[in-house]
Amino acid sequence: MNRSDIPTFAFDHHSADFKDRRLEIYEELRGLSPVVHSPTHDGFDVIARYADVGEIARDPERFSSAAESLLIPSNRARKLLPIQVDPPELDRFRALISPFLTPRAIRLHEDAIQVDIDEALAGIVERGSAELVGEFCELIPTRATMRLIGFDPANWEVFAKPLHDAAFSIPGSPEQLEAIRLIHQFDSIIEKEIDTRYDYPCGDLISELIKSEFEGITTSREEVVNLVRMLIFGGMDTVGAAMSNVVAMLAERDDLRQFLVADLERIPRAIEEFLRYEPPIQGFARYVMEDTNVSGCPVTQGERVFILWGSANHDETEFADPGTINLERFPNRHFTFGIGAHRCMGSTMARTEMRMMLESFLKAMPDFYVSEAGILEPNTIGQILSKREVNVTVGKDPQLA
Amino acid sequence: MKVTVNHELCRGHGLCYFESDQLFELRDLDGKSVVLHDPVPEELNQKARDAVELCPERAISVIE
Numbered sequence: 500m501n502r503s504d505i506p507t508f509a510f511d512h513h514s515a516d517f518k519d520r521r522l523e524i525y526e527e528l529r530g531l532s533p534v535v536h537s538p539t540h541d542g543f544d545v546i547a548r549y550a551d552v553g554e555i556a557r558d559p560e561r562f563s564s565a566a567e568s569l570l571i572p573s574n575r576a577r578k579l580l581p582i583q584v585d586p587p588e589l590d591r592f593r594a595l596i597s598p599f600l601t602p603r604a605i606r607l608h609e610d611a612i613q614v615d616i617d618e619a620l621a622g623i624v625e626r627g628s629a630e631l632v633g634e635f636c637e638l639i640p641t642r643a644t645m646r647l648i649g650f651d652p653a654n655w656e657v658f659a660k661p662l663h664d665a666a667f668s669i670p671g672s673p674e675q676l677e678a679i680r681l682i683h684q685f686d687s688i689i690e691k692e693i694d695t696r697y698d699y700p701c702g703d704l705i706s707e708l709i710k711s712e713f714e715g716i717t718t719s720r721e722e723v724v725n726l727v728r729m730l731i732f733g734g735m736d737t738v739g740a741a742m743s744n745v746v747a748m749l750a751e752r753d754d755l756r757q758f759l760v761a762d763l764e765r766i767p768r769a770i771e772e773f774l775r776y777e778p779p780i781q782g783f784a785r786y787v788m789e790d791t792n793v794s795g796c797p798v799t800q801g802e803r804v805f806i807l808w809g810s811a812n813h814d815e816t817e818f819a820d821p822g823t824i825n826l827e828r829f830p831n832r833h834f835t836f837g838i839g840a841h842r843c844m845g846s847t848m849a850r851t852e853m854r855m856m857l858e859s860f861l862k863a864m865p866d867f868y869v870s871e872a873g874i875l876e877p878n879t880i881g882q883i884l885s886k887r888e889v890n891v892t893v894g895k896d897p898q899l900a
Numbered sequence: 901m902k903v904t905v906n907h908e909l910c911r912g913h914g915l916c917y918f919e920s921d922q923l924f925e926l927r928d929l930d931g932k933s934v935v936l937h938d939p940v941p942e943e944l945n946q947k948a949r950d951a952v953e954l955c956p957e958r959a960i961s962v963i964e
Contacts, residue, residue, distance in 0.1 A: 590930075598928050602914060767918075830953040838956055842911040844931075850918075 502797050510537040510545050512571070512781060512805075513669055513881035521781075521880065522822060525810035533794035534804075540572045543784065543803040549814035549834075551793050552806045555785055557839035559585045562785035562804065564841060569783040570882065571805055572670055576679075577686065579732055580725040582841060589840060591713040596726060596844055599647065599704050605848050612643050612855055615652075620863040624893055628870055631746045631889040635860070637663060637739035640852050644734035647848070648727055649703025650692060657685050662736040667877030667887050674878070686728070693723055704730075730845070738849045740779035740885030741835075742856055747889045748773065748824075750869045753899060758826060760865045763858050769826040770853050775833035776824055779883050781809035783837070808834040809884070868896035901940040902963045903948040905933045909959035916955060920947035933959075 508531060510524065511517060517524055528535055528547035535545045546552055555562045565585045567573050581592030598604060619638055623629040641659040642652035661681035668674035693705055697720070700706035708726060711718045718726075749756040759765055784803045791798060798804060812833045813821040836843035843849070872890035877883070903923070905916070912931025916924040923944045924933045940948050940962075952960045 594929060597912070597931055601926060601928055601931060602917060603928075829950075832954065832956040832958075834956070836913070839911060842913055847914050 500792075500796050502799065505534050505536050505544075505796060506531050507536045507538060508545070509539055510535065511539040511881075513540075513879045518876070518880050521809065521884075522813055525807065525813055528807075529810060529814060532796060534796035534798060537805075543571055543805050544798055546793060546804050546806045547810035547814075548794070549811040549817040552808065552811040552834060553838050555793065555804060555806050556834075556837060556841065559589070559840045561788050561791050563788050564783075564785060566784070566786045569785075571784050571803065574670065574679075576682075577728065578725050579729040580722060581844075582729060582733075586840060591716060592722070592726065593844065594713050595708060595711050595718060596730075599707075600844050600848055602847050605851050608643060608646060608848075609851065609855065611646055612639065612852060613859070615639055615642050616856055616859045620859055624863055627894070628890070628892045630872070631891055632663070632739065632743045632886055633659075633888070635856070636742035636746060636889075637736065639856055640738035640742070640849075641735045643848070643852055644730060647704060647734070648730055649696075649701070649705050657688065658731060658735055659739070661685065662732070663739065663885075663887075666736050666740070666883035667879065667885060669879045670881075672878070689727055689731070690724055693720070693727065733843065734845050734848065736883060736885075737779050738845075738852055740883045741774060741777075741849070742853055743886040743889055744777040744779070744884065745770070745773045745853070745857060746860070746891070747874050747886050748777075750867060750874070750889065750891050752824075753896070755824065755826060756861070756865075759857075760861050763861060765826060766857050766861075767850075767854055768829065768831070770850065770857065771831045771833065772824060772826050772828050774835040775812045775818070775828070775831055777884055778808050778812055778833070778835035779885060780835075781880065781884055782807035808837065864893045866895045867891045867893050868899075901942075901945050901948060902938055903935050903940050903951070904961055904963075905935060906959045906961070907932055909957045910955075911957055911959075913956055916951040916960060919951050919954060920944060923947055924951065 525547055533551050537543055537545050563585050564583055581589050619635050637659045641655040645652040661678045665675055665678035696705045696709055708723045782805050784805055787798050787800055787802045790800050815821055836846040870890045870892040874886055875888035877887050910932045914926055916933050917926050925936055926933055948962050952962055
């Protein structure tokens with residue numbers, strides 16, 4: 500196949516059409532060709548099939564992450580580590596962070612997470628209604644991430660709100676520019692906290708990173724800042740988005756909620772299926788390092804490929820009946836946490852938080868339904884697939900009685 | 901039964917460990933999975949087969 504044979508398709512993940520017809524568009528892309536060119540956002544190649552997405556993600560030598568941005572379009576934000584480096588540097592940064600995110604390390608945070616969950620749910624049950632994204636879904640992972648890093652979780656909204664607003668607003672829109680301004684503000688809070696640890700180390704994650712080294716290489720201040728920023732960008736709005744999607748789904752699908760309430764042991768497998776069906780991050784860019792091919796289709800050095808976890812998760816060659824939510828699906832080898840060298844390092848923390856949140860939520864309020872204020876959809880799902888707001892009332896839906 | 905983890909492929913997702921922490925352990929350095937029993941005790945045979953299936957990197961194999 501020649502480059503001129505690559506089909507063109509005006510794929511735009513920030514469009515209203517994509518928001519409405521995501522799964523149909525993915526199916527069309529998978530049917531067209533392993534590589535499809537999109538002329539939108541200055542042009543990029545779209546990779547939508549499970550096998551091809553996996554192959555590219557597992558081959559950082561041909562498909563690099565060391566670029567200005569892995570988003571399309573680029574958000575021109577500061578660098579995040581280790582997501583924006585390739586091996587062998589990648590191995591160094593992952594080794595620095597890995598000890599803080601093992602199952603053993605995460606277990607030490609569970610008690611504090613449970614206290615937050617119980618407190619949030621007690622308030623919601625008492626009031627009888629809630630906007631769940633802000634009051635529950637974002638609150639829990641934001642505070643957990645802050646404790647992981649060594650920040651006082653009391654100021655959680657300083658981080659949660661601008662991250663959420665930036666994620667659901669269209670690139671370049673006034674809403675997003677305002678959110679980015681607030682992100683720059685909290686960037687300076689992060690730097691101030693880090694500089695304080697240089698003077699007064701206190702044994703927390705930041706203090707450990709400051710004195711860390713890997714095979715004789717010490718970690719620079721700039722690297723500490725970008726590692727901590729990655730934990731914030733990776734640990735807060737992502738898990739919040741995943742959980743928003745779960746509660747929105749359960750508010751609307753009485754059958755799924757009853758299925759889980761009947762046996763809470765079903766939750767871990769169900770979470771994998773919710774994650775497969777609605778991954779918060781639909782895809783990331785990679786940069787082509789040499790003229791090469793993907794399943795026989797040529798791709799050109801210097802170009803971007805957009806690998807779509809969201810489409811891979813609905814590929815019928817890997818998942819039987821992918822359009823159906825099957826809470827007992829097994830195996831469920833979805834790509835929601837990425838795959839290969841850059842596998843999300845926080846996946847155990849995310850899974851732990853989601854399991855604890857959903858168990859406690861369904862115990863505290865086995866019945867709830869969408870209230871009049873409704874579910875507010877994001878302006879775009881091109882950065883994060885989530886809900887802006889999920890307004891619910893506690894108790895049995897009077898319309899179902 | 902013998903179960904092995906290919907460390908060229910393993911990326912430390914940890915799903916095998918959550919399936920059976922009696923059969924798998926994760927290294928602190930990089931989160932990669934280590935097999936704790938060779939041969940696999942009979943009562944863990946099904947856990948081993950499930951681990952092969954659920955690993956998203958397809959890094960686990962068994963010899964029956």
